[in-house]
Amino acid sequence: MRKISVLPRVRLARSIVFATSLSLLVPLAAKADEWTLESSAARALEVSPSLAGARANVMVQRGELHEAGRWPNPSFEIAAGDRLGQETGDGGWDVQEYAFSQPLPIGGRLGAQRRAASEALDAAQAATGATALEIERITARTFHRLQWARERVELAQAQLERAREFRRIAKRRAAAGDIPGREALRLEVLAAEAEAALDDARREEAAMRLRLLNLLKLPDDLSFALSPLRAPGSPPPLERLEAQLAEHPALRAARESAEAASARVDVARAERIPDLELRAAREEEIFDGAREPAYSIGLQVEIPLWSTGSGYVTARRGEAIRAIQEYQLRLREHRGALEESYAQLTRLLERLARHEQQVLEPARRVLALTEKGYAAGELGLAALIDATQAEWRAAQQQRDLLLEARAQEADLRLAAGERLTQAREAAE
Numbered sequence: 450m451r452k453i454s455v456l457p458r459v460r461l462a463r464s465i466v467f468a469t470s471l472s473l474l475v476p477l478a479a480k481a482d483e484w485t486l487e488s489s490a491a492r493a494l495e496v497s498p499s500l501a502g503a504r505a506n507v508m509v510q511r512g513e514l515h516e517a518g519r520w521p522n523p524s525f526e527i528a529a530g531d532r533l534g535q536e537t538g539d540g541g542w543d544v545q546e547y548a549f550s551q552p553l554p555i556g557g558r559l560g561a562q563r564r565a566a567s568e569a570l571d572a573a574q575a576a577t578g579a580t581a582l583e584i585e586r587i588t589a590r591t592f593h594r595l596q597w598a599r600e601r602v603e604l605a606q607a608q609l610e611r612a613r614e615f616r617r618i619a620k621r622r623a624a625a626g627d628i629p630g631r632e633a634l635r636l637e638v639l640a641a642e643a644e645a646a647l648d649d650a651r652r653e654e655a656a657m658r659l660r661l662l663n664l665l666k667l668p669d670d671l672s673f674a675l676s677p678l679r680a681p682g683s684p685p686p687l688e689r690l691e692a693q694l695a696e697h698p699a700l701r702a703a704r705e706s707a708e709a710a711s712a713r714v715d716v717a718r719a720e721r722i723p724d725l726e727l728r729a730a731r732e733e734e735i736f737d738g739a740r741e742p743a744y745s746i747g748l749q750v751e752i753p754l755w756s757t758g759s760g761y762v763t764a765r766r767g768e769a770i771r772a773i774q775e776y777q778l779r780l781r782e783h784r785g786a787l788e789e790s791y792a793q794l795t796r797l798l799e800r801l802a803r804h805e806q807q808v809l810e811p812a813r814r815v816l817a818l819t820e821k822g823y824a825a826g827e828l829g830l831a832a833l834i835d836a837t838q839a840e841w842r843a844a845q846q847q848r849d850l851l852l853e854a855r856a857q858e859a860d861l862r863l864a865a866g867e868r869l870t871q872a873r874e875a876a877e
Contacts, residue, residue: 483674486592489665490869493588494581496666503577510570518563521552521724548730556722561715568709575705578698582862585869589859591661596678597852598654604848605647608841612636612643615834622830632830639834678851680801681858687791690865697783697866703776710765710772717765721758723751783864790861797854804847812836812843 494500526548531541619636662669684690694700726749734743819836822828862869 510573514566517566523551553725556719558719565712572705575702593855595657605650609643612640707772710769787864794857
């Protein structure tokens with residue numbers, strides 16, 4: 450029987466240990482210019498056009514509130530003609546009349562307008578917070594996917610090194626007749642699959658990197674480091690998140706919009722009562738051949754003969770009903786999203802813990818034992834390949850679960866109305 454050399458096994462085991470050590474050292478690279486999730490979210494908020502638009506809308510509503518509820522401006526008239534000159538025979542043109550007019554709003558229209566504008570401003574401010582929440586969610590998902598993609602590249606590089614080492618060992622052993630050609634061909638396929646996986650990982654990492662840089666409006670050639678992808682912490686109790694759901698910016702915006710729509714119904718009702726207009730005038734008249742001033746005071750009112758404004762009241766009432774129903778719909782959607790995200794994140798955290806205890810750690814122990822057995826000549830190359838592939842799958846599955854958990858954490862923050870940058874903005 451042919452004697453099998455143990456030397457290639459020992460070299461392979463040492464190379465595996467060396468490749469594993471390199472993969473563990475990669476995340477410990479230089480920390481210069483490291484982007485964190487918080488700094489990425491702050492940058493995204495700073496350069497976001499949608500947030501700038503929401504803030505501009507706040508400016509619009511603040512201006513509307515500044516003008517709402519103010520009295521209409523008075524008007525002043527002056528009239529000149531030659532009537533008096535013709536009557537006195539002097540000829541020429543002279544000032545004949547001065548008049549001052551002031552509209553008098555009645556029916557509570559000004560107060561209703563100010564209430565509607567105030568509610569609209571509150572809705573715009575709350576909508577700004579809701580926009581910021583959505584930007585942070587998008588940023589968090591992009592950031593974590595880039596973390597996942599970079600770690601996938603690191604894992605694929607380590608896997609490719611192992612596969613190439615397997616292939617080198619298999620070629621030597623096949624040449625020596627220790628293994629059949631089928632086993633060597635199998636290792637060729639394994640190495641080719643590892644190279645393809647690395648290409649896919651690098652392509653994914655490049656796409657995610659460009660997506661994050663575009664989101665943050667940073668140059669494409671910027672070099673930066675990322676912190677490792679870690680599991681999120683346990684979420685707070687669901688009861689506490691549900692209790693604070695009423696203060697969610699999106700729900701506050703919908704609620705204030707409904708209040709503003711209701712106030713506009715009062716505006717439409719008040720506008721059915723026409724304003725009075727007070728007019729005070731001074732005219733020049735001819736009495737006994739001499740010019741004398743004449744004074745008059747009058748009130749003018751619009752007669753609602755053709756339009757009573759009832760249609761506008763109906764339209765505003767329909768808008769108010771629609772706004773109230775929109776608030777109820779959003780409340781139901783946010784409550785459902787909160788419960789779903791909370792349940793998904795909780796299950797994923799449990800799944801991560803089980804995966805690490807029941808799959809990843811056993812796969813690593815099996816691989817370590819298989820490497821020892823292979824080096825001692827007790828196990829064949831096929832067993833080592835199977836154990837290695839099992840450890841690769843377990844490691845990649847753990848990263849996939851981490852990414853999914855982080856994505857659910859971002860969705861939970863959005864559903865609960867919790868900001869990433871609240872502490873930073875409070876400090877500023």
